[in-house]
Amino acid sequence: MALNNDEKQQNKPIEHNELAHKSLLQSDALYQYILETSVFPREHPCLKELRKMTEKHSRNYMAIPADEGQLLSMLIKLTNAKNTLEIGVFTGYSLLSTALALPSDGKVLALDVSREYYELGLPIIEKSGVANKIDFREGHALPFLDELLQDKNNKGTFDFVFVDADKDNYLNYHKRVIELVKVGGLIGYDNTLWSGSVAAPSDAPMMDNIKHLRGYVIELNKYLAQDIRIEICQLPVGDGITLCRRIS
Numbered sequence: 001m002a003l004n005n006d007e008k009q010q011n012k013p014i015e016h017n018e019l020a021h022k023s024l025l026q027s028d029a030l031y032q033y034i035l036e037t038s039v040f041p042r043e044h045p046c047l048k049e050l051r052k053m054t055e056k057h058s059r060n061y062m063a064i065p066a067d068e069g070q071l072l073s074m075l076i077k078l079t080n081a082k083n084t085l086e087i088g089v090f091t092g093y094s095l096l097s098t099a100l101a102l103p104s105d106g107k108v109l110a111l112d113v114s115r116e117y118y119e120l121g122l123p124i125i126e127k128s129g130v131a132n133k134i135d136f137r138e139g140h141a142l143p144f145l146d147e148l149l150q151d152k153n154n155k156g157t158f159d160f161v162f163v164d165a166d167k168d169n170y171l172n173y174h175k176r177v178i179e180l181v182k183v184g185g186l187i188g189y190d191n192t193l194w195s196g197s198v199a200a201p202s203d204a205p206m207m208d209n210i211k212h213l214r215g216y217v218i219e220l221n222k223y224l225a226q227d228i229r230i231e232i233c234q235l236p237v238g239d240g241i242t243l244c245r246r247i248s
């Protein structure tokens with residue numbers, strides 16, 4: 001039976017379907033409403049192109065969803081951030097969101113073990129005209145952060161840091177990043193709700209990767225909650241993002 005236009009609309013798979021599971025909202029329809037009403041119409045054309053390209057990648061679930069990109073952009077603008085750091089780039093959706101939001105003399109130092117991933121998105125980043133704000137470094141983030149910290153001039157210099165890499169190292173990142181971000185600056189930790197598994201019983205059925213890293217995310221969340229050097233706010237955006245404002 002042929003469908004009329006309304007029926008076709010209702011049956012249409014949601015755009016960005018692969019990432020829909022990341023939303024913690026109860027209803028996919030509500031998430032779709034947010035994306036279609038407030039996010040996709042305001043998404044920069046190069047971000048849209050990067051998102052579409054990344055959707056075809058076998059590891060597309062690693063990219064932050066577009067609503068989280070919009071949040072990062074808003075945070076960077078609200079805090080007037082100029083000097084920023086990103087740990088975990090993949091094809092660059094969060095990186096391009098950041099670079100587009102920064103002022104013309106803003107900078108983002110971007111770290112990832114894989115240049116190959118970054119180069120997938122690079123032609124689109126270059127087309128966007130903000131590649132000059134990006135300093136990409138290939139390699140493991142921890143030794144790189146240690147190197148940064150060896151120069152005391154780097155301490156307290158970052159306005160904004162976004163951490164979205166290997167979850168088993170988040171606490172190690174926190175111990176370093178807290179010294180690199182300025183007092184009053186912001187750190188965002190991604191995936192702090194870890195597909196909702198942080199609140200599930202340990203014997204609940206879950207994918208191996210979720211089960212394996214769940215304990216690290218729970219440990220990080222407990223640590224951040226008692227760290228008196230920061231104020232925190234955990235938001236159910238994407239897979240959960242915890243914002244930490246350094247206060248001492």
Ligand SMILES: C[S@@+](CC[C@H](N)C(=O)[O-])C[C@H]1O[C@@H](n2cnc3c(N)ncnc32)[C@H](O)[C@@H]1O
Pocket residue numbers: 062063064087088089090091092093094095111112113114117139140141142164165166169
């Ligand atoms: C979840 S993805 C980042 C997604 C990205 N923020 C985006 O919006 O598309 C995690 C990234 O962290 C990188 N990564 C994993 N372990 C790392 C490490 N030890 N140091 C630096 N990067 C790492 C991976 O190569 C991967 O690209």
